[in-house]
Amino acid sequence: MNFTKTILALDTTLYSCSVSLLHKKKIYSLFKSSFKKHEIYILNMIKKILKKANTTLKKIDFIACTIGPGSFTGIRISIGISQTISIIYKIPIIGFSTLQILSEQSWNINKINRVLIAIQISKNQIFWAKYLKNKIGLWVGIHTERLYNNMGNIKKIIKNYKGIWSTIGFKIKINCFKKSTKWFNTHIKTPHSKDIISYSIKYLQYNKKYKIMQIYPRYLSPIY
Numbered sequence: 619m620n621f622t623k624t625i626l627a628l629d630t631t632l633y634s635c636s637v638s639l640l641h642k643k644k645i646y647s648l649f650k651s652s653f654k655k656h657e658i659y660i661l662n663m664i665k666k667i668l669k670k671a672n673t674t675l676k677k678i679d680f681i682a683c684t685i686g687p688g689s690f691t692g693i694r695i696s697i698g699i700s701q702t703i704s705i706i707y708k709i710p711i712i713g714f715s716t717l718q719i720l721s722e723q724s725w726n727i728n729k730i731n732r733v734l735i736a737i738q739i740s741k742n743q744i745f746w747a748k749y750l751k752n753k754i755g756l757w758v759g760i761h762t763e764r765l766y767n768n769m770g771n772i773k774k775i776i777k778n779y780k781g782i783w784s785t786i787g788f789k790i791k792i793n794c795f796k797k798s799t800k801w802f803n804t805h806i807k808t809p810h811s812k813d814i815i816s817y818s819i820k821y822l823q824y825n826k827k828y829k830i831m832q833i834y835p836r837y838l839s840p841i842y
Contacts, residue, residue, distance in 0.1 A: 623679040623822070626664070626703075627814035630656035630696040631688025631716045637663040638811035640819070641671040647812045656695050664699075678709050682818040684809055685713040687745050687763070712818055716809055720786050721749040721757045723813040724804045730784035733757075734776065734801070737787035742767050746775075755820045 625640040635656045638647040648663045668674060683700045686693040697713070704711045721733040731751035738744045744766045749759035766772060783801045 621819045621823070624673065624677055625680045625682055625815055625818050626675075626678045627811040627818065628660070628664075628681070628683040628696040628700060629716075629719070629809045629811045629814060630660055630692040631684045631686055632692065632808040634808040634810070635659045635663065636809065636811035637667050638815050639667045639671050639673075640815050641673050641677075644671070645812060645815055646671050647810070649810060651808075654689075654691070656689075656692050660695060660699060675703055675707055675709075678703075678707070680712060680818065680822065681709050682712040682714065682814050684716040684719055684814065686716055687765070688716050712821060714814065714817060714821075715747075715760050715763065717745065717747040717763060718749065718757045718760065719809045719813050719817060720806055721751075721759070722817040723806055723810060724784045724786055725751060726813060726816060727804050727806075728784055728802055730782055730802060732781065733759075733784045733786065734779075734788070735786045736769070736772055738769075744769060744772065746772055748775075754824050756824065757817075 621640070622643065623640070627638040627640075629636040633651065633653060635650045635652040636648070637660065638645060646667050648667050650659050650663065652659060681700045681703055683696040685697060700711050703709060717735050720735060724733050725731065733749045735747045735749070736744055745763070746766055747759050747763040749757045749762070752758050778796065780796055780799055783799065785801050785803045786806045788803055
C-alpha cells in the first residue's frame with residue numbers, strides 16, 4: 619500500500635456500529651452489531667482504536683463516513699461526530715453514500731464490477747440502487763438510488779438486465795432475471811468501515827484538492 623495518509627472511517631447508518639483507522643499503512647477495525655444503540659458504542663470505539671494504533675485525533679489527515687440512506691438517528695450520529703472532529707482539529711471530511719460503500723464491500727468479496735442493491739427496510743419500503751465500477755475504481759450510481767413501495771417496481775427495472783451482477787439484500791426469485799443473466803448474492807446486510815477505508819484511498823488518489831467540506835444526510839426516511 620503506497621497510501622501514507624491517516625484516515626478515520628465511521629459508519630452508523632444501518633445495523634452496526636463500525637470504526638476503522640488507516641495509520642502508517644495498517645488498518646485497525648472495530649465492529650459491533652447494533653440496533654438503535656449506536657450512540658452507546660461509537661465514542662468508546664473511536665477511543666479504543668486510536669489507543670490501539672498509538673495515535674491521536676490530531677494526527678488524522680481525513681475523516682470518512684457514510685451519509686445514508688439508513689437509520690434516521692444513525693446517519694446523524696456518524697455525520698455529527700465527523701463534523702465535530704473536523705471543526706475542532708480542522709480535518710477534511712469525505713462523505714459517501716451507504717449504498718456506495720455496500721458496493722465496495724461487495725467488490726472486496728467477489729470482484730464483480732456491477733452491483734444491484736435492494737434493501738427491504740419494512741414491509742412496503744425498499745432502498746434500491748444500481749452501481750457500476752468505473753475505470754479508475756470509483757462506484758457510479760448515486761443517481762439511481764430510489765425508495766420504492768414494493769418489489770414490483772424493481773422487478774420491472776431488472777427484467778431486461780444482462781451479464782454478471784453482484785446483488786445485495788435481494789429477496790427476489792432468480793426467474794426475475796433473463797436466463798443469460800448471472801447473479802451472485804453476497805448476503806451483505808450492513809456496511810463495514812474497513813470498506814470505507816479502501817474506497818477512501820481510491821477516491822483520494824483521484825481527487826487531489828482537499829478541503830474541509832460540509833456533508834449532509836441522504837434520505838431522511840428512517841429504516842427503524
